[in-house]
Amino acid sequence: MRSYILSRLGWGVLIVFAILVLNFLIVHMVPGDPLDALLGDFPVPPGYAEQIRTEFGLDKPLSTQLGLYLVNLLQGNLGFSFANRMPVLDLILARVGPTLLLMLPALFFAAVFGIILGVTAAPRAGSVQDSALTALSLFGYSVPIFWLGQMLVIVFAINLGWLPVQGMMNIRDQLTGFDAVLSVLRHLVLPAFSVMIFYIAIVSRVARASVSEALHHDYVLTAKAKGLSSRTILWRHVLPNAMIPVVTVIGYNFGHSLTGAILVETVFAWPGIGNLFITSITNRDYPVLQGIFLLAAVSVVVINIFTDLLYAVLDPRVRANHEAR
């Protein structure tokens, strides 16, 4: 197991390095002076351009530049955002909170609902309930998430007035304490629901396929021959096997949900990373864009490694295959 962990970590380091190089290359792929890419289009104080030129060694050979870039990065220097008057890293970290608040509960509930839907549909393969689930999955998988958000706003917030239209909290009333929490929760419902739909669609699809397949595995026959009850067989034998692909699908689609969250934040003016992303596009604040990409990519890699490790814990054959190589 330990060698598996090490190999996954090693892979992670390699991928992160590749991401950094990619980020570096983007700056230099842009037509024109790489300086523009590093500064963005926002007006900067006169001496700053020169400072950046030296800091990133733009007049030096490419390999030196790469080295300087990496050194800067490791020191936490992702550049400075003049549009927001903050270092990029601090800016991003300040906005991460709301995005996590949106994503994590959404992912959690989507996973739970998806599993429940899939597990209950599996034994009833071919029934009306099952076909409905398949149709719903296809829907959730194909619908553009930002449009879904807009439609939800129109129906539930504007026309029915049940839920707020935008933002994370009711700012006007200057709420505190419990009222503030309640306000945030009310604002959270529609955006979180938009993010959840895609996840529920894929999780339920995988859960259903995986459970109905596991029910036909031969070891179920052995378990029955032992005289075990069907409930015991389901919980102790079928589900532990069937949940493995479900767990991996949840983990490996984290990047997709991150993208979804970014798009949803735009619709709901949710003050997180996504909002920062779009305002930076409008402002042509390139350092922020690159910083967001970097952080997003690295966090996806981390989640991927975590999922790999979880997979190895749940399925001992994975560890064995790794050792065999």
Place this chain on the structure above:
Amino acid sequence: MKHANRFITGMAKHPSGVVAGVFIALLALVALTVGFFHNLDPYVLSDDSMVAPSASFLLGSDELGRSVLAGVLHGTRVSLTVGFFAALMATGMGILIGAAAGFYGGRLDTAVMRISEFFQVIPSFILAAVIVAMTGTGLAQIIAVVGMLAWPQVARVMRGEVMRVKQLEFVDAVRCLGISERRILFGEVIPNAVAPVLAVGTLIVGQAILLEASLSFLGLSSAELVSWGRMLNSGQRFLFNAWWLSFFPGTAIFLTVLAFNLFGDAVAAVFNPRNAR
């Protein structure tokens, strides 16, 4: 001809795929012919702004008096163009790279697998948005970016199929005739391995359309071209009073992506190598 027949009879067993295919054909028809209908000009401004769907404006009009119907119909051109060419690029690259990796194996194979793993892990939309934001929003750029991000999916399927086919006996039989390895790859192996790739290619069209719509929703599209995503972008400001500005273009995106997903699933079922044997 035999393959075409098999395809048609196979597809007949998947009614949803057939309906989707018909819808796609209709979209293509619209895209090709809408330019000839002068009364469906999406750029024409008028004084009748913010009109709800009615007799004069079937799908309503926007803040500058432009017809939403015309916009939705014209949007097919950008979506299908980006979808088709990006998928074509991804499929072309994927077939060549995947086939080479599967056929020759060794370090080429390992390198290709590592690279495609990389592209799968990184969040492609964010990368695409960053690149487009920094390099410009031309149609060609968007197609190139989407295509470059999608080829690993095709490569993986192709590689798997090539690895399966190259072990079949007829390949050795042809080898004994003294034909070069390269001609075996292109003449025998690839043609027999390529069928499942078509299904992936179809799904990529759907992904590409969604990606382009998402990019233009964030404003990352050419301002002169009519695009569904861009219409949603403008519609965002008017959610309160003009729901039709967002509803119709969005429905168009949804139905189009859905159609490609359904069609791709049906194609995959028909060309599943397990069904052929």
Place this chain on the structure above:
Amino acid sequence: MTTTENPGRGSSAVPPLLQTDALRVDYRTRDSTVTAVQDVSIVVRPGESVALVGESGSGKSTVARAMLGLLPDRIARIASGRIHLNGTDVTDFTASQWEGVRGHPVAMVFQDPLSYLNPVMRVGRQIAESVKRHDKATRDVQARVAELLELVRLPASTIRSYPHELSGGMRQRVLLAIALGCRPSLLIADEPTTALDVTTQAEILALLRDLRQRLGMAMLLISHDLGVVWEECERVYVMFRSRIVESGATQEVFAKPTHPYTSGLILAAQAARDSNGRFVTIEGEYSTAQD
């Protein structure tokens, strides 16, 4: 159908462990109904070793699974006849009734042990499940599991292994240990050695013989391997295309087969050649359940 009925051991007061009367099992596919097994009457008494022999598609696996209600319930149906386990009529049992009856006194082992063991659960735990289910009196489950492993000649360290870490022969022994954990009086073995190589086959058969003697356990061996049947079983039922065509004491049936199929089977097993030097084959096409 010809029979040379052997009264067997045991007095008529003790019910046979297993008895079927003119059993018929149909499979319902989308287009048609196929009879997999018909007019099958077999009997296994305590301590006996009986074989059910036939080629693929003859219906012998269906019979084996029907004995414990393990047929796929939406497709398979007991069309007529009865099954008695230890005197109880189980023919019309519901799923929950079956749960109470499986394992003891009748247990089952299958072929191809890799797919018949849960890949993500340690082997020791899978054996312990049997013990906890059927041996409620045992306080120290772990000790009993170790005892069972010893019985099947596996090292105690196997408790913590996963199925994929064991060899084919070891996995088959685990399946045996699981079955023995139920303290069965009758063990139904569905082609227990087919997936194994010849040496391992011999080991497993020796183990089965030893267990039967030690525990006084009866065995119903399903097989297509006549050599194995000849060595291990006192009585044999020969199945061909869903019916029993011959039955009786193994030695008598093999020495003087009355049904042409049985003769053909024996000759083929002996790899006999005819006067032209060609192998003896059984006339007719490869039988499937639909014939």
